[in-house]
Amino acid sequence: MKKISIAFVATFSLLAFAGCKKKGGGGDCDSTVNSAVDRMMDQQMKEGMKEGGDKMTPEMKKMAEDMANQMKPKMKAAMSKSCKDDKWSSDALKCLDSAKTMDEFEKCKDKFTPDQQKNMDKAMNEAM
Numbered sequence: 001m002k003k004i005s006i007a008f009v010a011t012f013s014l015l016a017f018a019g020c021k022k023k024g025g026g027g028d029c030d031s032t033v034n035s036a037v038d039r040m041m042d043q044q045m046k047e048g049m050k051e052g053g054d055k056m057t058p059e060m061k062k063m064a065e066d067m068a069n070q071m072k073p074k075m076k077a078a079m080s081k082s083c084k085d086d087k088w089s090s091d092a093l094k095c096l097d098s099a100k101t102m103d104e105f106e107k108c109k110d111k112f113t114p115d116q117q118k119n120m121d122k123a124m125n126e127a128m
Contacts, residue, residue, distance in 0.1 A: 032093055032097065033076050034080075035097075037072055039100070040105065041072060043102070044068075048064060049061060071128070074128070075127055078123040078127035079120070082119055082123045086115070
């Protein structure tokens with residue numbers, strides 16, 4: 001269970017470096033963030049369940065799913081607010097949109113200014 005919690009924290013830290021577009025650019029912060037959070041949390045859940053294997057009881061799996069479902073809206077709200085407040089670039093959004101794995105998301109951090117990264121880290125920590 002501890003591995004799954006750590007995986008969620010890692011996921012959100014990596015997503016902190018992903019971006020949003022302004023309206024009119026093919027998407028907006030809310031839809032971009034919602035899609036990214038859903039995609040990455042689903043991936044982390046699958047990987048966490050696979051790692052836990054036979055060691056994870058049905059109760060542990062249910063607890064992990066419940067935790068993910070509670071965290072998703074908080075993370076989405078924090079990221080969307082940061083995206084809008086800091087006016088994330090279209091390059092950051094494109095990176096986020098094309099990222100399908102954790103390694104690909106990691107590469108998105110180069111699309112952010114140090115202040116954007118700091119603000120997102122703060123928002124994510126407060127949301128957790």
